[in-house]
Amino acid sequence: MKICVLNGSPKIKENSVTMHYLMYLQKKLPEASFNILNVANMVNRLEQDPGAYQEVMSSISNSDGIIWGFPLYYLLVSSQMKRFIELVAERKSEPAFHAKPAAAITTSIHFCDNYALKYIREVSEDLGMKFFDAYSAGMYDLNNAQERDRLEAFARNFLDFVKQGSAVPPQTLPLVYRPIELDLSSKPAANRPTGKKAVIITDEREEDRNLRAMTAYLKSAFGDQADVVNLRSIKINGGCLGCLHCGYDFTCVYDGKDEYRSVFEARISPADMIILAGSIHDRFFSAKWKQFFDRSFFHNHTPMLEGKQVGIVISGPFRQMGNLRMLLQNYFEVQKANLVDMVSDDYPEVEPVLAGLRNLADRMRSLAEQNYRAPQTFLGIAGHKVFRDAIFGGLRFPFVRDYLHYKKSGGFDFPHRNWKNIFLSGIMMLLTRIPNMREEIYTKRLISGMTNPLKKIVEQEKALDE
Ligand SMILES: Cc1cc2nc3c(=O)[nH]c(=O)nc-3n(C[C@H](O)[C@H](O)[C@H](O)COP(=O)(O)O)c2cc1C
Numbered sequence: 001m002k003i004c005v006l007n008g009s010p011k012i013k014e015n016s017v018t019m020h021y022l023m024y025l026q027k028k029l030p031e032a033s034f035n036i037l038n039v040a041n042m043v044n045r046l047e048q049d050p051g052a053y054q055e056v057m058s059s060i061s062n063s064d065g066i067i068w069g070f071p072l073y074y075l076l077v078s079s080q081m082k083r084f085i086e087l088v089a090e091r092k093s094e095p096a097f098h099a100k101p102a103a104a105i106t107t108s109i110h111f112c113d114n115y116a117l118k119y120i121r122e123v124s125e126d127l128g129m130k131f132f133d134a135y136s137a138g139m140y141d142l143n144n145a146q147e148r149d150r151l152e153a154f155a156r157n158f159l160d161f162v163k164q165g166s167a168v169p170p171q172t173l174p175l176v177y178r179p180i181e182l183d184l185s186s187k188p189a190a191n192r193p194t195g196k197k198a199v200i201i202t203d204e205r206e207e208d209r210n211l212r213a214m215t216a217y218l219k220s221a222f223g224d225q226a227d228v229v230n231l232r233s234i235k236i237n238g239g240c241l242g243c244l245h246c247g248y249d250f251t252c253v254y255d256g257k258d259e260y261r262s263v264f265e266a267r268i269s270p271a272d273m274i275i276l277a278g279s280i281h282d283r284f285f286s287a288k289w290k291q292f293f294d295r296s297f298f299h300n301h302t303p304m305l306e307g308k309q310v311g312i313v314i315s316g317p318f319r320q321m322g323n324l325r326m327l328l329q330n331y332f333e334v335q336k337a338n339l340v341d342m343v344s345d346d347y348p349e350v351e352p353v354l355a356g357l358r359n360l361a362d363r364m365r366s367l368a369e370q371n372y373r374a375p376q377t378f379l380g381i382a383g384h385k386v387f388r389d390a391i392f393g394g395l396r397f398p399f400v401r402d403y404l405h406y407k408k409s410g411g412f413d414f415p416h417r418n419w420k421n422i423f424l425s426g427i428m429m430l431l432t433r434i435p436n437m438r439e440e441i442y443t444k445r446l447i448s449g450m451t452n453p454l455k456k457i458v459e460q461e462k463a464l465d466e
Pocket residue numbers: 009010011015016017018019070071072073074075076107108109110111112113139240241242243294297
């Protein structure tokens with residue numbers, strides 16, 4: 001049985017954590033032959049050399065099944081793998097993938113792996129593949145015998161699935177997008193000036209008419225004072241290589257060689273309001289946008305957008321893309337930014353789009369003046385805890401700068417340091433061992449115990465009003 005493994009790590013298989021999981025499986029499952037293709041590492045060549053691209057497509061066509069093997073990169077696949085997926089669509093190579101059984105094996109620290117797993121299923125099903133399942137391994141799981149068994153069971157089940165040629169109904173609904181035409185010259189009423197700085201980051205090209213119209217409209221709404229950074233006109237030499245040089249002191253191997261860091265530090269970091277603008281390419285923004293996210297890894301796991309107001313402007317079928325919406329909310333919550341709204345052109349009329357853009361600009365300006373940040377939901381709180389535990393534990397080295405930041409800023413906020421709570425809970429747990437006390441506490445005192453401290457605050461406030 002021929003299995004084609006599409007390696008989504010920017011690193012070649014010998015240097016990739018993820019590919020060691022696949023090389024392990026090859027040893028365990030000699031009945032299948034695993035052909036590992038470093039598609040992310042060689043994506044520039046695949047773009048420029050039609051022969052090399054054709055060779056990859058032939059390997060895919062001639063295989064019995066495909067495994068997308070990739071590391072999590074910023075809640076998704078790496079920008080290099082994203083570009084590979086885009087090339088397939090641009091070059092109309094979908095037939096090579098059609099009806100192939102597919103699975104995904106990914107490694108990560110489980111930070112937002114759910115979005116990447118959903119993304120790769122959506123992409124596979126859009127390509128007409130029969131998607132079996134996705135397996136999310138922790139990056140060091142291979143050291144553990146139980147985890148190795150679990151991984152092997154997953155792979156064996158996949159091979160059975162390939163052998164049996166089982167049919168699976170797709171979970172993904174195809175995207176439907178009938179773009180309206182926005183007028184490039186529409187302008188909102190002029191807004192009063194504000195002392196707050198705005199930057200619009202976009203990847204628009206000449207042909208992205210609606211995106212251009214939306215960013216132009218927003219720029220006017222910010223009194224033409226917003227800076228505009230077009231990712232396609234700044235020099236970015238490549239995607240994140242996963243080399244981790246940045247771990248010690250945030251130094252990136254691209255520093256001084258391209259403009260990414262200088263643009264980030266001079267034009268994006270000082271802004272109070274940041275608008276991200278992009279078009280939908282497959283189930284995310286473009287690979288260019290993904291490159292922008294991935295390269296921000298020079299700042300490791302330390303939030304870099306804290307306190308900023310963020311707006312997102314999207315051209316494409318965004319209202320049908322729940323996974324992307326949630327991914328964005330999760331990312332900005334963990335960044336401790338305030339995600340104000342996400343506006344798309346996915347409407348049958350122009351008016352809701354313009355109203356959405358007007359509201360977005362007004363709310364961003366007003367919230368920036370109030371320094372408002374919405375409370376984090378589960379997404380931000382859970383994300384922080386995954387990072388906190390990783391930086392305190394297994395990732396303390398090599399992420400030295402992260403560790404110092406978390407230590408200094410109170411990021412290691414483990415509940416076992418809440419001595420008052422530990423002490424009071426201890427006493428209450430002792431008391432509940434006495435049956436009469438237990439009865440009294442659970443039937444008469446618990447509810448009032450929860451609301452009494454709040455009542456006090458409300459009553460104090462009333463007193464101030466009077
Ligand atoms: C740029 C970058 C972004 C990453 N983003 C995530 C992430 O969003 N979630 C996560 O759990 N791990 C993330 N990681 C960790 C990698 O997924 C993990 O180290 C993986 O095992 C690396 O595999 P590889 O050696 O095959 O590239 C990221 C690593 C890098 C370098």
